[in-house]
Amino acid sequence: DIQMTQSPSTLSASVGDRVTITCRASQSIDMWLAWYQQKPGKAPKLLIYKASNVEGGVPSRFSGSGSGTEFTLTISSLQPDDIATYYCHQYNVDSPWTFGQGTKVEIK
Amino acid sequence: QVQLVQSGAEVKRPGASAKISCKTSGYIFTNYAMNWVRQAPGQGFEWMGWINPNTGTPTYAQGFTGRFMFSLDTSASTAYLQIMNLKPEDTAIYYCVYSTQYWGQGSLVTVSS
Numbered sequence: 001d002i003q004m005t006q007s008p009s010t011l012s013a014s015v016g017d018r019v020t021i022t023c024r025a026s027q028s029i030d031m032w033l034a035w036y037q038q039k040p041g042k043a044p045k046l047l048i049y050k051a052s053n054v055e056g057g058v059p060s061r062f063s064g065s066g067s068g069t070e071f072t073l074t075i076s077s078l079q080p081d082d083i084a085t086y087y088c089h090q091y092n093v094d095s096p097w098t099f100g101q102g103t104k105v106e107i108k
Numbered sequence: 109q110v111q112l113v114q115s116g117a118e119v120k121r122p123g124a125s126a127k128i129s130c131k132t133s134g135y136i137f138t139n140y141a142m143n144w145v146r147q148a149p150g151q152g153f154e155w156m157g158w159i160n161p162n163t164g165t166p167t168y169a170q171g172f173t174g175r176f177m178f179s180l181d182t183s184a185s186t187a188y189l190q191i192m193n194l195k196p197e198d199t200a201i202y203y204c205v206y207s208t209q210y211w212g213q214g215s216l217v218t219v220s221s
Contacts, residue, residue: 043203044203044211049209096170099152
């Protein structure tokens with residue numbers, strides 16, 4: 001199975017900061033990567049699909065980049081509503097789905 | 109508008125069975141595979157497998173063979189996950205997922221004596 005290594009596991013930043021979360025795949029997944037935001041007690045919410053496509057309704061401060069094995073989720077200006085855990089998810093064709101371990105984002 | 113509505117929380121004794129439903133609407137049920145994902149308390153996500161909505165053929169991920177069964181009622185646009193011989197470590201939230209984009213709200217299964 002394709003392993004997804006996500007970092008950092010916890011991130012503490014101030015409101016307005018630029019925040020970056022990284023996900024590395026153990027082999028190339030082309031651009032078959034999604035990013036989710038999960039708040040306590042809620043289902044994950046899709047933010048980014050196919051590495052860099054922002055899902056409809058998602059604030060423009062969220063962006064994704066990367067291809068192959070290295071991917072990044074960026075929040076350009078952290079807001080209090082962004083407090084959540086973020087997960088990457090690879091859905092490469094003909095491979096079992098796998099997920100990163102999650103990054104908990106906190107306000108400093 | 110695509111919706112996946114799952115059945116409610118269940119509390120079961122070890123050895124019992126649980127059956128979770130995922131009723132869909134807003135899309136053609138047979139167009140996309142239905143995946144199932146598990147999230148243990150305070151943990152990340154594990155992909156359990158998927159079921160082909162046209163053939164009803166399930167594919168189970170490693171670690172989810174034997175006690176887990178996916179099924180469909182295409183006439184009701186509903187997918188099911190059955191877990192047999194429940195163990196305490198099956199305590200988790202189970203999600204049905206369509207096309208990475210759409211997740212059910214999750215069904216909590218608690219296994220406790």
